[in-house]
Amino acid sequence: MRDITYDTFDVFFPDQCCKGEAPFCSDDCPLQVDVRDFINKTKRGSLDAAYKTFRNAAIFPRIVAELCPHPCENRCPRAAAGGSIDLLNLERAAIKNARSLDPINFNVPAKAERIAVIGAGISGLACAIRLAAKRYQVTVFEKSDRIGGRLWDLMDSEVFLDDIATQGKYAPYELVLNRQITSLDELRDFDAVYIATGEGGESFGLTADADGNPSGGPDGVFIGGRILGADTVWAISQGAAAAINIEKYLKTGAMRFQPERPRNSRVTVDTDELKSIPRVQAAAKDGFSKEEAIEEADRCLRCDCTRCIDNCEFMTYYRTEPRKVANLIAFGLADHNLEPLSNNRMVNSCTDCGCCEQVCPFDIATGDQVMAARRQMFERKQIPPAYHYYWLRDMQHATSDEGSLFLPAPHGKKAKYLFFPGCQLGASDPRYPYAAYELLRRVEPQTAVDIDCCGAPAYWAGDAETHRQMLAKLYQRWQEAGKPTVVCACYTCLRLIRRFLPDIEAVSLYQVLAQAEGLQLPDQSGRPEYALVDPCSAKYDATAREDMLALADRMNVKGQPLYKNINKMPCCSFGGNIEGAKPDLARTMRESRVQADPRPYLSYCANCRDTFAREDKPVVHILDLLADLNPDDRRPPHIDNRRANRLQAKALFTGEEVIMPEPKIKLIISEEMQNIMDKKLIFADDIRQVIDYAETTGSKFIDDQGVNIAHLVIGLPTIWVEYVKAGADSYEVLNCYLHRMSMVEPGRAESEFN
Ligand code: SF4
Ligand code: SF4
Ligand code: SF4
Ligand code: SF4
Numbered sequence: 001m002r003d004i005t006y007d008t009f010d011v012f013f014p015d016q017c018c019k020g021e022a023p024f025c026s027d028d029c030p031l032q033v034d035v036r037d038f039i040n041k042t043k044r045g046s047l048d049a050a051y052k053t054f055r056n057a058a059i060f061p062r063i064v065a066e067l068c069p070h071p072c073e074n075r076c077p078r079a080a081a082g083g084s085i086d087l088l089n090l091e092r093a094a095i096k097n098a099r100s101l102d103p104i105n106f107n108v109p110a111k112a113e114r115i116a117v118i119g120a121g122i123s124g125l126a127c128a129i130r131l132a133a134k135r136y137q138v139t140v141f142e143k144s145d146r147i148g149g150r151l152w153d154l155m156d157s158e159v160f161l162d163d164i165a166t167q168g169k170y171a172p173y174e175l176v177l178n179r180q181i182t183s184l185d186e187l188r189d190f191d192a193v194y195i196a197t198g199e200g201g202e203s204f205g206l207t208a209d210a211d212g213n214p215s216g217g218p219d220g221v222f223i224g225g226r227i228l229g230a231d232t233v234w235a236i237s238q239g240a241a242a243a244i245n246i247e248k249y250l251k252t253g254a255m256r257f258q259p260e261r262p263r264n265s266r267v268t269v270d271t272d273e274l275k276s277i278p279r280v281q282a283a284a285k286d287g288f289s290k291e292e293a294i295e296e297a298d299r300c301l302r303c304d305c306t307r308c309i310d311n312c313e314f315m316t317y318y319r320t321e322p323r324k325v326a327n328l329i330a331f332g333l334a335d336h337n338l339e340p341l342s343n344n345r346m347v348n349s350c351t352d353c354g355c356c357e358q359v360c361p362f363d364i365a366t367g368d369q370v371m372a373a374r375r376q377m378f379e380r381k382q383i384p385p386a387y388h389y390y391w392l393r394d395m396q397h398a399t400s401d402e403g404s405l406f407l408p409a410p411h412g413k414k415a416k417y418l419f420f421p422g423c424q425l426g427a428s429d430p431r432y433p434y435a436a437y438e439l440l441r442r443v444e445p446q447t448a449v450d451i452d453c454c455g456a457p458a459y460w461a462g463d464a465e466t467h468r469q470m471l472a473k474l475y476q477r478w479q480e481a482g483k484p485t486v487v488c489a490c491y492t493c494l495r496l497i498r499r500f501l502p503d504i505e506a507v508s509l510y511q512v513l514a515q516a517e518g519l520q521l522p523d524q525s526g527r528p529e530y531a532l533v534d535p536c537s538a539k540y541d542a543t544a545r546e547d548m549l550a551l552a553d554r555m556n557v558k559g560q561p562l563y564k565n566i567n568k569m570p571c572c573s574f575g576g577n578i579e580g581a582k583p584d585l586a587r588t589m590r591e592s593r594v595q596a597d598p599r600p601y602l603s604y605c606a607n608c609r610d611t612f613a614r615e616d617k618p619v620v621h622i623l624d625l626l627a628d629l630n631p632d633d634r635r636p637p638h639i640d641n642r643r644a645n646r647l648q649a650k651a652l653f654t655g656e657e658v659i660m661p662e663p664k665i666k667l668i669i670s671e672e673m674q675n676i677m678d679k680k681l682i683f684a685d686d687i688r689q690v691i692d693y694a695e696t697t698g699s700k701f702i703d704d705q706g707v708n709i710a711h712l713v714i715g716l717p718t719i720w721v722e723y724v725k726a727g728a729d730s731y732e733v734l735n736c737y738l739h740r741m742s743m744v745e746p747g748r749a750e751s752e753f754n
Helices: 024-028 035-043 047-058 061-067 087-097 122-133 157-167 232-252 290-298 313-317 322-334 341-347 355-359 366-379 389-399 431-443 456-461 464-480 491-500 509-515 536-540 544-554 583-594 606-614 622-626 639-654 671-680 684-697
Strands: 114-118 137-141 174-176 192-195 221-223 405-407 417-420 447-451 485-488 506-508 530-533 559-561 601-603 619-621 666-668 708-714 718-727 730-739
Touching (some): 024 035, 035 047, 035 087, 035 290, 047 061, 047 087, 061 087, 061 157, 061 232, 087 290, 114 122, 122 137, 122 192, 122 232, 192 232, 221 232, 313 583, 322 366, 341 366, 355 366, 355 536, 366 456, 389 456, 389 464, 417 431, 431 447, 431 509, 431 622, 431 639, 447 464, 447 639, 456 491, 464 491, 485 491, 485 509, 491 536, 506 509, 530 544, 536 544, 544 559, 544 622, 583 606, 601 606, 601 622, 606 619, 619 622, 639 671, 666 684, 671 730, 684 708, 684 718, 684 730
Parallel strands (some): 114 137, 114 192, 137 174, 192 221, 485 506, 530 559, 530 601, 601 619, 666 730
Antiparallel strands (some): 405 447, 708 718
């Protein structure tokens, strides 16, 4: 057997994900104002709280709000959609609406360490106030007779002096005016020094790198501000950084530091469908009113990377994100369990639609992470079998001798193509696979056929061993056929073959047909206009949509894709274990899919087609058009018919008549009851087994209306049937349901899969 490994999976380390990193504005802001927090508070009308967020970063809020050149606007994605967010005016509005402009009063004990600040410009004062607020002993030396440095040339002295006084209210420091420091030796009694002597000032031989790490001076001496070319706001930022570094130095003796919050955020936002909203203009001269501020804040995208989450119904539903999923899996699996059951359900709710990987700027595939976890859980028997029981059983039938078929190319010649219709095409309509084969043979007569399953249900269940066996069988048949190109009618098969059997050249049936020049196709101009619904797995094929539109065009069929970007195409609800693990979420997904467009759908996946048809959506499969088979309103087959259809599909290739064995027990099943059986995934044969057992052993209840109630463990679940006798060996089914657990009853029979 060919050994299939899963080595090709990307291993997802949560650190790769940029969610939570600073938005562009905070990244570019000299003070790294926490804009997301500021905006959130403004949006909910808490301008006083927003002020505090701003003040904590700005140190001198009124000075910053007057002088900041707002570089935060440079990369704002709103710029192209109505104008960048007017943060400066929002900050001014926050100041105007704050209940108090006072800073925080840190109630901490006084510290013994003494710090000298040279220069009472804005950078020196920022450093002094930050350290003094923590009760360090700070002395500021200023060579002139006033504080403020360059601010005297830039703004109203009344405003900046008041701002400095207010923000220094709880930060007592000693101010020594008219004292010029000419040598660091004069400060040898101090534990640390910040040089902020301003433009053209004395540097005492020091320089500093962009992170504020000084060089050229003794330990404990730092430099920053205008002397290094900083403008007012950067000078404040450097003063604040110096305060942090000095405190670290005093505690550790280290002189090189990483910035507290490194810049170069990797956040990206999806602006594909961003609608333009113009910037709010203040009606009054003194800036935004509270209402205007709220409106302007509302335009903010609060930039963060949520691309994969926005396109993932499972993460949205569970209010989770890639890091949380990764951590849950890492810790849950390390503990050998994923309790509570809701976590287990969550891990089994990913549909493997691939949107996350396709939209992530770092190609992070959360879906792969989840699938890898499932494999471990399956091996440890931690996944409730009810989550995948039906689909593994269905796969067993599709791949059994009864359900599968291999036909070499005609006349023993070497095959050029190996047609692989997949297990669901014939289950949907038995004519589909043969009709597709006939079309393909018109392109290439030397076509072999392999009717089987690609192993997707096992892959989704986490059953790695069965998945390997399925792939190995396919690989062997491909070798027997002379290693031809495998032509898939299902994009899930195509995706998994390309991924796990890379030796095989695999293409889609529809690509072959779309590229076949001269292939006559029926004129379908009488059909309505369709919305083209791509299957989620088609996003892994570069030309899938193009091929489909080309085929539709050649048949004169009108239609546009339902989703602009195929990479965002979610699953119809068929993928993964979701129907078993979280049926209500699966239902919501289906409903949202069919309500997305009023036009009938054109699908090129048999599962999507049947899923939509089950919701009464008019829908055709592309083969309905290519081979002129069905109208838009074909009902989906009931689950019992799916198996029978598969056998019929196979018979169309072999020419053999399918003789279905006459069942020992005849059932009378209403349409309504059949729909219940479809929903609960109960086969008629299951019901027959329950009745047969009850009637043979007498093990049943009879209610006061004469209705028989019987049950039997079939495979894993316990199936219950309510029925009445309708004639000799004939029974009418009144109700059926199952418990996703096995009842332990000593002495009772237990059926296996049929
Ligand atoms: S206006 Fe200035 S302080 Fe405010 S966020 Fe923008 S860059 Fe930062
Ligand atoms: S949209 Fe908002 S969060 Fe994003 S960069 Fe602009 S101001 Fe910042
Ligand atoms: S594969 Fe689909 S369902 Fe799974 S995590 Fe990714 S986007 Fe979500
Ligand atoms: S797309 Fe998702 S996984 Fe990728 S960086 Fe963004 S949040 Fe993280």
